[in-house]
Amino acid sequence: MGLNQEHERVGRSRFAVALSLCQSQGNPEIRSAGLNVNPVSTDVMNNVPQGNQPIFIMKEGTERIRGKPAQSNNIAAAKAVAETVRSTLGPEGADKMLVDPSGDVVITNDGATILNRLDVEHPAAKLIIEVSETQEQEAHDGTTSAAVLVGAILERAEDLLDDSIHQTIICRGFKEAHDLAKDELATLGWEATEEDLTSVAMTSLTGKSAEGAAEVISAMCVEAVQTIGDEGTLDDIMVASFSGGTYDESALIHGVLIEKERAHSEMPASLSDAHVLLVTEEIGIKESKFDTTLNINNPDQVKDFLAQEEEMLKAMCAEIISTGANAVFCQKEVDDLAMHYLAKAGIFCLKRVKKSRMEALKKATGARFVNGLEDIDPEDMGLASNIEEVKFGDYHCTVLKSDRTTSVTAVLRGSTGHSLDEIERAWDDAMGVVFLSARAKKLVAGGGGVYAHLARHLRLKAATMGDRKGMAISAFSDALESIPKTLAENAGIDPVDAVLALRKAESADYGINTEGDVVNMRDAKVIEPHKVVWTALGSATEAAIMILRIDDVISMKAGDGGMPPMPGMMG
Numbered sequence: 001m002g003l004n005q006e007h008e009r010v011g012r013s014r015f016a017v018a019l020s021l022c023q024s025q026g027n028p029e030i031r032s033a034g035l036n037v038n039p040v041s042t043d044v045m046n047n048v049p050q051g052n053q054p055i056f057i058m059k060e061g062t063e064r065i066r067g068k069p070a071q072s073n074n075i076a077a078a079k080a081v082a083e084t085v086r087s088t089l090g091p092e093g094a095d096k097m098l099v100d101p102s103g104d105v106v107i108t109n110d111g112a113t114i115l116n117r118l119d120v121e122h123p124a125a126k127l128i129i130e131v132s133e134t135q136e137q138e139a140h141d142g143t144t145s146a147a148v149l150v151g152a153i154l155e156r157a158e159d160l161l162d163d164s165i166h167q168t169i170i171c172r173g174f175k176e177a178h179d180l181a182k183d184e185l186a187t188l189g190w191e192a193t194e195e196d197l198t199s200v201a202m203t204s205l206t207g208k209s210a211e212g213a214a215e216v217i218s219a220m221c222v223e224a225v226q227t228i229g230d231e232g233t234l235d236d237i238m239v240a241s242f243s244g245g246t247y248d249e250s251a252l253i254h255g256v257l258i259e260k261e262r263a264h265s266e267m268p269a270s271l272s273d274a275h276v277l278l279v280t281e282e283i284g285i286k287e288s289k290f291d292t293t294l295n296i297n298n299p300d301q302v303k304d305f306l307a308q309e310e311e312m313l314k315a316m317c318a319e320i321i322s323t324g325a326n327a328v329f330c331q332k333e334v335d336d337l338a339m340h341y342l343a344k345a346g347i348f349c350l351k352r353v354k355k356s357r358m359e360a361l362k363k364a365t366g367a368r369f370v371n372g373l374e375d376i377d378p379e380d381m382g383l384a385s386n387i388e389e390v391k392f393g394d395y396h397c398t399v400l401k402s403d404r405t406t407s408v409t410a411v412l413r414g415s416t417g418h419s420l421d422e423i424e425r426a427w428d429d430a431m432g433v434v435f436l437s438a439r440a441k442k443l444v445a446g447g448g449g450v451y452a453h454l455a456r457h458l459r460l461k462a463a464t465m466g467d468r469k470g471m472a473i474s475a476f477s478d479a480l481e482s483i484p485k486t487l488a489e490n491a492g493i494d495p496v497d498a499v500l501a502l503r504k505a506e507s508a509d510y511g512i513n514t515e516g517d518v519v520n521m522r523d524a525k526v527i528e529p530h531k532v533v534w535t536a537l538g539s540a541t542e543a544a545i546m547i548l549r550i551d552d553v554i555s556m557k558a559g560d561g562g563m564p565p566m567p568g569m570m571g
Contacts, residue, residue, distance in 0.1 A: 063555040070553045071161065074124040075154045078547055081120065081128040082151025085111045089144045089483075091207035092491040092514055107418060109207065110425045111144030112136045124547050131543045135535055140432020141204055142532040145483055149540035152482035156475035157548055165468050171545045173472020178541040180461055180473070181454045181480070185537065188450060188508050189442045189530045190522075197222045199525040200437045201430040203446050206526075209419065210426035213247030217427060220252040220410055221434040227254065228406045234435055238360060238409040239427065243420050244393040245413030250423070253399055256360045257409035260350045261389055261396035263334055264343040270388040271348055274327040275381050276365045276400075278358060281372060283316060283328075283351075284335030285309055310337060317341035319373045323380075327387055329353050329361055348387060350398060364405035433529050442530035445521035447511020448484025450533050452502040455480040484512055491516065 065073060087094045088109040098106040098117050108114065115132040118125075128150055132143040153174065160170050192200070201218035205211055228236045240257050262269065317338055320328060327348045334342075334351040342349050353361075362369065367382025386401045392411060399409075412427055414420030437443060444450045458477035462470040481499050488498035493516035501518045502510070511521040521527065 065553045067551055068161070070551055071167070071548070072158070073553065074122075074547050074550055075158050077122040077124040078128050078154050078543075079151045081115070081118070081125045082147045084118070085114050085144045085147050086151070086486055087490060088114065089148060090487040090490045092487075093144075093207050094490070095209075105418070106421065108209075108422060108425060110429070111147060113425055115143065115147065123553075124550075127543055127547065131539045134539050138539075139529065139532040139535040140436055141429050141528070142536045145532075146536040146540050148482060148486055149479065149536060150543050152479035153476065153540060153544040154547060156479045157544065160472060160475055163471075165471065167548050167551070169468050170472045170475075171548055173469040174476050174541060174545055174548075176469065177458050177462075177473040177476035178537065180458055181476075181537060182534070184454055184457045185450070185530075185534060188453070189444045192437045192441045192443050194222065194226075196443055196527060197225065197434050197437055199527050200443065200529065201434050203526050203528055204430045204433050205426055208426045208429075209422040210247050213250065213423070216248045216250055217423075217430055218434075220250065221427075221431050223252055224408050224410065224431065225434050225438045227408050232406055234431070236405075236407045237431060237435075238357075238407065239412060239424065240397070240409055241412045241414070241420050241424055242392045242395045243414055243417060246415060247413065247419070247423055249413040251411050253409045253411055255386075255399050255401035255409065256357065256364050256405070256407050257390075257411065258329075258350060258353055258357050258361075258398045258400070259395065260353060260398055262398070263349045263351045264339040266343040267339075267348050268326075268346060270386070271327055271384075272386055274348070274384040274387045274400075275323075275325045276327045276329065276361070276367050276384050276387075277320060277323065277325040277370055277376070277381055278361055278365075278367045279328060279330045279370045279373070280332070280358070281370075282332040282334070283320075283330055283338045283373065284333060285312060313337050314341060316373050317345070319376055320347070321345050323376050323378050325381055327384065329358065331355060331358050360407055361400060364400060364402040364407055366404050433532065436529045436531055440529060440531050443527045444530050444533055445509040445511055446526040446528050447513060447519075447521045447524075448487045449502065449505060449511030449521055450508050451480045451483040452499070452505065452511075453508035454537075456503060488512055488516065 085096075088096060088111060093109045095107050095109045096114050098108070098114065100106075100117070106113065106117065112132055112135075115129045118129065120126055120129065128147055131146050131150055135141075135143045135146040157167075157170050157174070161167065198218050201221045202214050205214040205217060210217060224237045225232075238257065240259055313335055320342065326346060328342065328350075330349065330351045331353055332351070334349060339349060339351075358369070361367070362382070365382025365384050368377075368380045370376055370380050382402075383404070384400050384402045386399075388399050390397050390399050392413070410427060410431075412420065412423050414423050455477040458473055458480070462474040462477065464470075465473070481502075484502055485495040485499055488495040491512075491514045493512070498512050498516060498518075502512065505518055509520050509522045510518050511526065513519050513521075513524065513526075
């Protein structure tokens with residue numbers, strides 16, 4: 001058999017779970033194998049040579065769903081995930097209580113958090129969660145909108161499938177609708193101002209548990225972005241959380257904050273013009289990697305042994321002191337006796353500093369990591385304008401400031417562990433959209449107005465086509481209106497009235513407020529980054545098309561006996 005013939009034979013056989021080489025589809029050999037032969041497979045079966053023995057392609061226990069049932073199953077799973085977060089959308093969105101197997105409770109309306117914590121098995125449902133993750137990474141907000149949009153697109157697609165419109169036509173129409181919407185979206189928006197940045201943060205925080213401290217957090221976000229400058233990254237904006245306070249006690253600290261206090265009470269509590277060493281190894285006597293036995297026969301030997309260790313620690317500290325350093329940050333442990341010698345020399349020291357903070361200190365001071373105390377170079381030292389021990393509630397911390405860095409640390413406060421988690425999530429969203437707005441510098445109005453505008457634009461385009469692809473574009477436009485419709489529903493407003501009012505709006509700047517009125521959202525300071533809508537539109541469309549194109553789901557499971565041998569393979 002030639003190579004092409006072999007490929008043809010393999011190609012014919014790979015799509016069938018079991019191929020009968022008998023004339024009858026109801027052959028008892030197939031039934032005894034526990035496999036159901038779908039009538040759709042008849043054409044495939046007739047294309048193979050006939051014989052009298054079944055050929056098993058997949059392991060026993062493999063499940064297969066094809067055609068319309070497969071599409072309906074995938075669409076239902078995706079819609080179920082979207083429906084889970086749908087009620088959380090907008091300023092009046094509801095909260096969800098998430099309880100994990102250990103009994104820990106999370107109460108939130110943050111779409112990304114909810115979707116990330118869902119334990120789903122269906123592959124289509126997992127795809128929606130991946131959409132939310134992409135949205136969070138790219139745009140820092142809009143995860144719920146993206147999920148709701150996928151569900152709405154697939155719901156409209158289901159109606160088209162019921163009308164006997166082929167999935168290929170639907171996918172082409174959705175792709176063209178997406179491209180038309182993107183082209184129109186590119187023409188919308190305006191350049192962000194400093195005042196706009198505050199409004200972006202306020203919009204992001206509206207409806208969250210931390211909304212009561214929205215002004216404080218918004219101001220912190222804008223100040224943080226302005227401090228790190230155009231060259232800074234989100235890594236330059238650190239976060240430290242402390243329970244026991246209220247949201248509005250949160251503050252922005254200029255510099256690197258380390259959740260540690262000085263290692264010894266006799267060390268200085270503050271330093272100016274500090275010379276800094278960053279040590280990545282333990283300051284102490286390292287334990288041997290090998291099992292050793294020390295035989296001691298009298299007390300004098302114990303005294304000699306301890307004296308030897310003391311001398312070694314004293315020599316280590318002498319190496320540090322000789323460099324002229326007066327501040328040491330150690331990533332690992334510092335021996336008690338070493339701390340005593342350092343304190344005696346007036347050296348400030350922190351131990352067990354997190355690696356992330358060590359990296360921040362390196363950037364802030366210009367110091368180089370010291371991996372061993374035997375060969376410290378004075379050039380390894382960095383400089384800090386000020387090091388000071390501070391206190392937040394009952395928590396002692398250290399703040400390092402330097403002229404070399406623009407790093408800042410957001411100190412977040414919450415009365416309980418749950419409230420602290422919520423303000424951390426709120427901060428991440430607000431900080432992300434402010435940073436994005438400051439970099440991309442393009443904003444659009446909130447309140448669902450942009451989606452309604454794009455829907456209106458697509459509906460006009462579809463009206464000129466008059467074919468099945470036009471029907472798909474029109475269905476896509478209906479899906480876009482699911483965003484303002486959901487916002488209205490969650491606010492207790494009639495969604496039909498709200499959408500009809502939006503359709504008459506003058507521009508994309510008009511959206512629905514919580515009272516159900518169509519107002520200029522730009523004037524109302526309800527705005528969001530252009531990229532949030534751009535990313536949600538792209539990722540939702542891509543996911544919906546991917547799900548629609550699936551007409552065969554094969555679930556492979558491990559069989560008890562493995563795959564039976566094929567004819568001709570027996571020895």
